[in-house]
Amino acid sequence: MTAAHTGLAPQPHDEIAEETPLNLLIIEDEAVVAMLVEDALTLHGHRVIGIADTVASAMALADGERPDLALCDVKLADGDSGLTAAQLLADRGIPCVFLSGNCPENGGHPLVIGCIAKPFRAGSLGAAVRAAHQTATGRRPSDPPPALKFYNEAR
Incomplete structure (x- = not known):
C-alpha cells in the first residue's frame, strides 16, 4: 500500500525511490569506508x-561501465591521487564529487562538482549525490x- 492509499504524507524515501x-x-582505498558508502x-x-582503490582501476571501471557520477577519495592506494582520478573522469565527461576528510579547495574542472567531507552521515549521502x-x-x-x-558557488 502506498502513502497515497494510507493518507499519510510521502516520506523522503518514497520520493527518492520514484527518481531514476x-x-x-566509488573510488576509495579503505574497504570498510567503501562498503559503508556502497550500502x-x-x-x-x-x-x-x-x-576502485587506484586511478588505473577507476579508469578501467569508468571506461567499461560509464557511471553517471563518481565519488572519489583524495588519497588512494599505491600513493595514487584522487585529484588525478577526478580530473581524468571529468575529461571523459563523467562528473565527480570528492568524498574525503581532506576536501580540496577547488575541483579544477567544471565536472568536479564539489566535496562531501568525511565523516559523513549516511542519510545525507543520497541527497548530496542527487x-x-x-x-x-x-x-x-x-x-x-x-x-x-559546491566548488562553483554560483550553482
Whole structure:
C-alpha cells in the first residue's frame, strides 16, 4: 500500500525511490569506508557499478561501465591521487564529487562538482549525490544538502 492509499504524507524515501537510480562509481582505498558508502547509496536506490582503490582501476571501471557520477577519495592506494582520478573522469565527461576528510579547495574542472567531507552521515549521502548529479547535468538542485560543498558557488 502506498502513502497515497494510507493518507499519510510521502516520506523522503518514497520520493527518492520514484527518481531514476544513478549508476555510481566509488573510488576509495579503505574497504570498510567503501562498503559503508556502497550500502548508503544502494539504500537510496542507486546502483554501484564498482569500487576502485587506484586511478588505473577507476579508469578501467569508468571506461567499461560509464557511471553517471563518481565519488572519489583524495588519497588512494599505491600513493595514487584522487585529484588525478577526478580530473581524468571529468575529461571523459563523467562528473565527480570528492568524498574525503581532506576536501580540496577547488575541483579544477567544471565536472568536479564539489566535496562531501568525511565523516559523513549516511542519510545525507543520497541527497548530496542527487544534488551533485543535477548540478552536473545543468539543473539547479531545489534543496542541496549542507553536506555537499559546491566548488562553483554560483550553482
